[in-house]
Amino acid sequence: MKRVTFGEPDHILPWQENRTGRSSSFRMFRLNTEEYPADRSVFDSYGEACMKAKMKELAIKSYERARARSHAEKSEKHTATA
Secondary structure, three states: OOOOOOOOOOOOHHHHHHHOOOOHHHHHHHHHHHHOOOOHHHHHHHHHHHHHOOOHHHHHHHHHHHHHHHHHHHHHHHHHHO
16 A cells, blocks of 8 residues: 655544544544654544544543643743743
């Protein structure tokens, strides 16, 4: 399978696919986390998709990654301004 990547995470297409009930949306959310591991919002979106799919353990892990990235971003900003 050929991988297609974008310059930044696609936050719209996976949600459009999710509304239609397509399983491809879940793969898109996961691909975003693989392609953009430094972006906290992709982990938050993946966590939400996991919760909707009743995949609680995956959702928790994803939300934890989002929270860790949020703390890292705050630390990076604090270090940059110091």
